[in-house]
Amino acid sequence: MEKNRREESSGGARTEKRCLPLAQSVRHGSKAVTRHRKPMHILKQKLLAVTEYIPPKPSAAPGAYPSQTKRMEQESGLVRFLKKKVETTFEECKMLVVVQNNATNAEDMLLLRHRLHKHDIAIKFFPNQVMRSYLPSSQYRNMLPLFIGQTVMFVSKEPKVKEMLRVLRSSPQMILLGGCIENTMLSREGILNYSRLPSITTVQGELVGGLTLMTSQTVSMLQRHPAHLSALLQQYIKQNQPGGTPESTAPETTPKTEGAAV
Structure with missing residues (x-):
């Protein structure tokens, strides 16, 4: 008996492996309903009602309302x-x-x-x-x-x-x-x-000093030749006067000419 059972079980296993159905129905025992849905609390109902999403209303077509002018903010x-x-x-x-x-x-x-x-x-x-x-x-x-x-x-x-x-x-x-x-x-x-720049007073003083130096040099250069010419003419007049000697007048006129030139 045990041998036959083993053969049957082994043969059955072989047949199950060879011809396995695509879907199997599994039967479970019925379960008793032990939990019921409790009613929602009144505060929770109010909270859900307040926080309910309200979709925005579609905007009006462009041009349906007159354009609003921008208000210019007036300064106080x-x-x-x-x-x-x-x-x-x-x-x-x-x-x-x-x-x-x-x-x-x-x-x-x-x-x-x-x-x-x-x-x-x-x-x-x-x-x-x-x-x-x-x-x-x-x-x-x-x-x-x-x-x-x-x-x-x-x-x-x-x-x-x-x-x-x-x-x-x-x-x-x-x-x-x-x-x-x-x-x-x-x-x-x-x-x-x-x-770090010098003051205006310092710059003005330096400018005036430079212009004064250049002007004095120009005046001395312009007055040199006329003074030398006038000294020579004075010496010539003294030499042509009666009783005048060139030797006596020459030493006197020479320092004047040099002084005038300087």
């Missing part, structure tokens, strides 16, 4: 007053220097203002909004990139760059950015090079 009275003050400052002052203010307290600012006032240099505080609205339409439009962050302006009617730099050395929190001196845009290095 304070902005117009500051712009007029900025324009007056740029017209009257020859030195306009932009300096970055890195958290300078009130006491240091007051001391710096006092030191600059000794050299007739003033500190001006203008909002960047006012400067950006004034500079693009003026000849100082190249100074626009300097007005970023907390900035102040050192202005004076005369270019006193050396005095300004000397005062800035005692205030390390004030950083020089650039400026405009005598209608010339200068960077930080340009302002430092400008401070």
